[in-house]
Amino acid sequence: MTTAGTSLERRPLAATGIAIAAIVLVVVCLFPFAWMALSSIKKLPELFTVPPHWLPNEPTLDNYATVFFHSNIPRYFLNSCIISGGATLFALALAVFAAYGFARFEFRGKAWLQTFVLVGQLLPTAAIIVPLFITLRWLHLINTYWGLILIYTIITLPLSVWMLTSYLRGIPVELEEAATIDGASRLGVLFRITLPLAMPGVVAVIVFCFVTCWNEFVFALVFAQDQSVKTLPIGLAEFSTEFNTDWGGVMAASMVMTLPVVILFLAFQRLFVGGLTAGATKG
């Protein structure tokens, strides 16, 4: 931190204002999350009480028991892990090569190809969902892990390439040249010299891909209609019927679904934010 913070000492009155603003910000960001957590440990009659209770009179884990033992959520959790993990792996592998190519080489049509990759990020989901459905159906990939893994690979790939390219550009090329003189191959240089140095960027891409896939809703809704491949976001809807919603179950399932990404994200927050802002401000 090098910047504007210093002006605070000059104006003691500002400190109060800042404290109040910070508290408001925290409350706004956390309130829905807290209400979700509180609702998830209330019994059904207490959820449907007027006026609502802030804290549960008799906290219960019944809703979690429902989610873990009497719903498809555990299966969907597994599906989400497989699909998000698989897509992350593929997107990362493709992005590492592509980013290295963009960051280290000059060739004809490079600017054009970089634009093409970016356009992939700009396409509206709604505009490609129909043709993707038809393509996947033709490939017999509807309702398969591979179908969603393929889709998630392409929706995370453009930003992954973008983030990694700007990260690799920041690594001095001299290190690679030294290794090349010592007789290392291109791939050897990439995997033994460059990639280890780019670890923070790689981790940022992994977190980005995994969280994006884990949270994705619309493609999963269209391409995974069978219980064997449904992911968590789709599973959440199963607690609602046409007439009734088991709000306790929904909130418990929401917790189960949210905690992994929040923990993952907070653990790697510094790397992730660094990678993302580098990609967006320099890219």
Add this chain to the structure above:
Amino acid sequence: MARPSPGLMFILPAILILMMLIAYPIVYTLILSAVDAHGNFTIKNYANVLKPYVTRQAFQNLIVYVGGSIVFQVILGTAAALLLNRKFWGRGVVRSITLIPWVVPGIVAATTWAWMFHTEFGIINYMLAGAHIIPGPIGWLTNPNTVMPVLVAINVWKLFPFVAIMVLAGLQAIPAELYEAAKIDGATVWDEIVQITLPQVRPVLVAVTLLLVIWGLNAITLIYAITQGGPANLSLITPIQIYQLAFVSFQFNAAAALSVLFFIVAAIIVAIYIKVIPSSAETAR
């Protein structure tokens, strides 16, 4: 390092898969939109989707939703970033917490807010009625006057943290000397914000707003999960209309025609933004 082939070889796998699953489907949509059920050329699909009032309504809703969201996302996100750039006790924790709305899965945000806005049992009606801000429970998500503002508010909550981190990164890149010089000249906090901070983070704001426009045009999850476009299509937006045409009423050709139109309009909006905003922001200042 100027040999042409190796760089291309590194990029080829990524390009091929993007071609296969993005470029090809786009071409296929174009074809699909211009043929009838028997594969004969026709422009009827376009006429069929352009004619009904619902198409115009969905597009108007989309503009209101995206426009309204972006204004508040940028204002609140920038304000949060300015706050998080100040030194105060516990700043690291507050920075982390600010990111949570953005990280929470969209569908979870949707269901949790739907539960909080519940007419009978929702905590929001309870709090507002308790504070005598509203006379009685409001059906936020079923009332034609409130449904769009509520959806915009939820969308703002979800994405202002993204603006905040990006702008914060921009703020941290501003050289401290600029502020030192301003201090010597006796500038107030307000002067500092208007004269130094905002001009310096303008490139970040431009990039972020562009992303917000694109994501906004993409957005389906929140509205689909909360209202499915209702009541009476008042919160229906074009992406949901496309989804429903294709996967609820299975009119793939009509859905493809609407996709093409939507894609063109979205591309024009993005192109206008890229061309106009940077220069007009310069003169407006």
